[in-house]
Amino acid sequence: MDIGPAERSGREVLTERRAGQRRRWVRRVALMTVAVVVLGLGLRWLHWQFTHVVLDDARVGSDMTVLSSRAPGWVREIAISPGDRVARGALLARMDARDAALAVEQYEARLAGISARRSELEARLALVDQTSRSQHEAARARLDAARAALPSAEAERVFAEAELDRAERLSATGAATRQRLEQLRLGAESARQRVLSAGADIRNAEAMMAVALAAREEMGVITAQIEALGPQARELEVQRDRAVLEVEDRTLRMPFDGVVNRVFLEPGEHVQAGQRMILVHNPANVWVDANVKETEVRHFRLGTRVTVTVDAWPGERFEGEVERLIEAATSQFALLPSANPSGNFTRITQRLPLRVRLDPAPPPGMLRPGMLARVTARADGEGLPARP
Numbered sequence: 001m002d003i004g005p006a007e008r009s010g011r012e013v014l015t016e017r018r019a020g021q022r023r024r025w026v027r028r029v030a031l032m033t034v035a036v037v038v039l040g041l042g043l044r045w046l047h048w049q050f051t052h053v054v055l056d057d058a059r060v061g062s063d064m065t066v067l068s069s070r071a072p073g074w075v076r077e078i079a080i081s082p083g084d085r086v087a088r089g090a091l092l093a094r095m096d097a098r099d100a101a102l103a104v105e106q107y108e109a110r111l112a113g114i115s116a117r118r119s120e121l122e123a124r125l126a127l128v129d130q131t132s133r134s135q136h137e138a139a140r141a142r143l144d145a146a147r148a149a150l151p152s153a154e155a156e157r158v159f160a161e162a163e164l165d166r167a168e169r170l171s172a173t174g175a176a177t178r179q180r181l182e183q184l185r186l187g188a189e190s191a192r193q194r195v196l197s198a199g200a201d202i203r204n205a206e207a208m209m210a211v212a213l214a215a216r217e218e219m220g221v222i223t224a225q226i227e228a229l230g231p232q233a234r235e236l237e238v239q240r241d242r243a244v245l246e247v248e249d250r251t252l253r254m255p256f257d258g259v260v261n262r263v264f265l266e267p268g269e270h271v272q273a274g275q276r277m278i279l280v281h282n283p284a285n286v287w288v289d290a291n292v293k294e295t296e297v298r299h300f301r302l303g304t305r306v307t308v309t310v311d312a313w314p315g316e317r318f319e320g321e322v323e324r325l326i327e328a329a330t331s332q333f334a335l336l337p338s339a340n341p342s343g344n345f346t347r348i349t350q351r352l353p354l355r356v357r358l359d360p361a362p363p364p365g366m367l368r369p370g371m372l373a374r375v376t377a378r379a380d381g382e383g384l385p386a387r388p
Contacts, residue, residue, distance in 0.1 A: 053299045055375040057351065058290035060310065062281045062369040064261065069095060070249040072272050075265055080278070082262055085365075086254045092278055093252040095271070100246035107240035114233045118226060125222045132215030139208030142201065154198075258282045259365075283364040288320065290375045291330060291351035299379045300325060306356055306377045310367060318362060324355035 073095040080092050262279040265271060288308050292300055300322055308318040329350035356375060358367075 051379055053292075053296050053377050053379045055290040055292055055296075055377075058288055058308075058356075058373040058375045060286055060367045060369055060371040060373055061289040061355070062283070062286045064279060064281050064369065065255070065258075066276045067092065067252055067255070067278045067280060068274050068276050069252060069271055070273055071095070071246060073097070073250050073270070075267050075269050075271060078263060078265070078267055080260050080263070082260055084260045085283075086258060086260060086280070088254055088257050090254045091251070092254055092260075093265075095250035095252075097247045097250040100243050100250065103243040104240060104247060107236050107243060111233060111236050111240065114229050114236065118229050118233075121222055121226045121229075125219055125226070128215055128219050128222065132212050132219070135215065136209060136212035139205050139212055142205035142208065145201070145205075252277060254280065256282050257284070261369075281369055283368070284361070286362070286367045286369070287323075287358065288356040288373050288375060290354055290356065290373070292354055294329065294350045294352060296379075297325075297352050299377055300354060304377055306375050308356060308358065309374045309376070311372045311374075312368075313366070318358050318367075319360070320356040320358040322354055323357040326353040328352070 075093060076096050077094040078092075079090075079094070080086055086092065258280045259282075260278060260280050264276055264278065271277060302322055302325060304322040306320055306322065308320055310316065310318070329352050331350055
C-alpha cells in the first residue's frame with residue numbers, strides 16, 4: 001500500500017526537527033566547552049598576573065672596559081677590528097716607541113760598561129790579593145831566615161873578637177905571629193860584617209812585609225770602587241726599567257678573553273695619555289639590569305629567584321637571582337633634578353635599579369650587552385629568601 005505525499009512530508013518535518021535539535025545541543029555543548037576553556041585560561045591568566053611581577057624595563061649588561069694608553073704618542077698599528085674575539089694578552093694597538101726603545105738600549109750599554117768595569121776591578125783585586133799574599137809570604141820567610149841567622153852571626157862575631165883579643169895579648173909577649181894576628185883581625189871584621197848583613201836582611205824583610213801590607217790596603221780601595229759601582233748600576237737599572245715601561249705603555253694588549261666593541265682611532269692619529277682608544281667587554285661575564293617600580297620593590301630582595309627571557313632568543317628561559325638592589329631611585333642620579341619651583345606636582349611612580357645574576361651562566365656570546373630582556377618574579381612570596 002503506497003504512502004501518500006502528506007504522510008511523507010510529516011516524517012521529513014519530524015526528522016528535520018530532531019536534526020535541528022541535535023545541532024543546537026551540539027552548538028550549546030561546544031559553546032559551553034569553549035566558555036569553560038576560556039574561563040579556565042582567563043582564571044589562570046588572572047592568577048598568574050596576581051602571583052607574578054614582570055619587569056619589562058630590563059637589559060643585558062656587562063663590564064664595558066675602555067682601554068687607553070698611559071703615554072702620549074702616534075698610533076702606528078691597529079691589530080683588531082670591531083667584533084673580533086681576542087684572547088688575553090693579544091696585541092690590540094701599537095704606538096711609536098722608538099725614543100723609549102733607544103733609551104732602553106742606551107741604559108743597557110751603560111749597564112754593560114759598569115759590568116765590564118766591575119769585572120776589571122774584580123780581576124785586579126784577585127791579582128793584587130795573590131801578589132800581595134805571595135810577597136807577604138816571601139817577606140815572612142826572609143825575615144824568619146834573617147832573624148835565625150842573626151844569633152849565629154853574633155856568636156861568630158863574639159868568638160872572632162875573643163880570638164883576636166887573645167892573639168893580641170899573645171902578640172905582646174911574642175907568642176903569636178904577625179900573620180896569625182892579621183888573619184884573626186880579618187876574621188873578626190868579617191864576623192862583624194855578617195852581623196850587619198843579618199841586621200840589614202831583617203830590615204829588608206820587614207820593608208818587604210810593609211810593601212805587602214800596603215798592597216793589602218790597596219785591595220780595600222779596589223773593593224770600595226767595586227761597591228761604589230753597585231748604586232750606579234741600580235740607578236741605571238731603575239732608569240732602564242722606566243724606559244722599558246715607556247715602551248710597554250705604548251703597546252696596548254687585551255686584559256682578558258673578550259670581544260672588541262669599538263675602535264675610536266686610526267693609524268697615524270696622535271693620542272694623549274688616558275684618551276680612550278678601544279672599547280671591549282667580557283662575553284663570559286654578563287648579567288641583567290632592570291628597573292623595578294617602587295610599588296613592586298617589596299617583591300624583590302637579595303637572593304630572590306627570577307626568570308629571565310630575552311627578545312633575541314624567544315622560547316629560551318634563563319634562571320637567576322637578584323644580587324644587587326640599589327637603595328635609591330633612578331631620579332636621584334639625574335644630572336638635572338627637577339626642583340618643581342612652580343608648585344605643580346604630578347605624581348610619577350619611581351623606579352629602583354636592580355641586577356640579576358644568571359645561574360647557571362649562559363654560554364659566552366649568547367647574551368650581548370644591550371639586548372632587551374624581561375624579568376619575572378613570584379609576587380606571592382615564593383622564591384623570596386628569608387629576611388636577615
